[in-house]
Amino acid sequence: MLRKFAAPKIFYPLAGKLMPWFFWTFAVLGAVGLYWGLMLAPVDAVQGQAYRIMYVHVPSAWMSMMIYTSMAVSAAAVLVWRTKVAEYWLLCSPGLGASFTFITLVTGSLWGKPMWGTYWVWDARLTSELVLLFIYFAILAMKGAIPDRRKAARVMAMITVVGFVNIPIIKFSVDWWTTLHQGDSIFRKGGPSIAPSMLVPLFMMALSFSSYYFWLVLKHIRTLIERSAA
């Protein structure tokens, strides 16, 4: 069933149909979410106005992990079935993943300065996000070193899978230091500890960011299909 959609002949028009939906979700929710988050949402009782950087920081952090997970899934498909569309997905994703990881680190630093008094600490979350950025870089470096796209995809798949196994271990290894980053306030037992008027725009931004990613990946994959057909 899934493999049927993975055939480039079927995937190409399907992606073409989905792209405008992703684009408009990205544009509309992004505009509404940003305006709501930055202008309408109430001022935080503890963090004041500074918390509003959350509307970029948190969705980017989610994206950095979501993109890696999607890469790990496609890596499995590449290694087991040599699925072409999965290869394309793997080739298109790490650049975007690295960008979102970079945005997460930069916005996090800017948020850290007023809240913690420092741009950077070697705490568990920050360190594992930085290592994630380095893993993205490693995958991109390998991609750049191999001219043959299919072979590059399989090499990238190997590193992605090993990295995916490694990420919880990295998280665990750095968790042994005490952590400064605030705990989870959204996906936690007993429901979110954020007021709905702050939470709704956050989810809008998350949806907008992921639509942006899907829109770009589909666009890129269609280009790769066109190029391989030509």
Next chain:
Amino acid sequence: MTENGFTLRRYFFFCLRLLFRQRRDVALPLFFFLLVSSLFPLAFANHAVPLLAPAALWITLLLSVLLSLDNLFREDVEDGFMEQLMTARQPLGLLVAVKMLAHWIAYILPIFICLPLTGLWYAMPSDTLFVLALSLLLGTPTLLALGGLAAALAAGLKQGGTLLILVTLPLATPVLLFGLTMVDMSQNGLSYAAARDFLAAMAVVSVGVGPLVTAAALRIGMD
């Protein structure tokens, strides 16, 4: 099996003999280890040295291992011996495991033999040195497995040596951190069993799975 047949044991001694004949190349990572670990006490004020020692030695060992791995498969891939190995009766994963064992003996064992010397340079108490050596010992199988995989992927590429380092270092972070946690705990008089067991678990998985994954990576490189 005939007298001249290709067996795992023969391959192991073949690898060792080959490494012994290239002993000048094999000595380079050891020389690198001694050189770099002598730089830290020189560069830092004397009083900071004992504090710094475990981290400095761990990072130096990590880099020495990566340096040694550059040629793990490169020559075999370039001169076509790897293709011969792939057609051998023995599974490629086992051959890779044997090669890595020979590699460990030739490159990493000498570093452990020199470890007491560097312990002297850093004025380390003997019990700290013991825990450090144990953490390095438990860490090297995982370092070899991760680095071996990267070496297999990078074997035929330009800039392969640099890529090997770029790919391995982020993945090797946990080994470094658990190793240093172990030393840190013991220096503070706490039990280091948890970090030790974690390193040992990673080593067991690395020895079991690493050669198989590396063999698969070599096959990708051959396509």
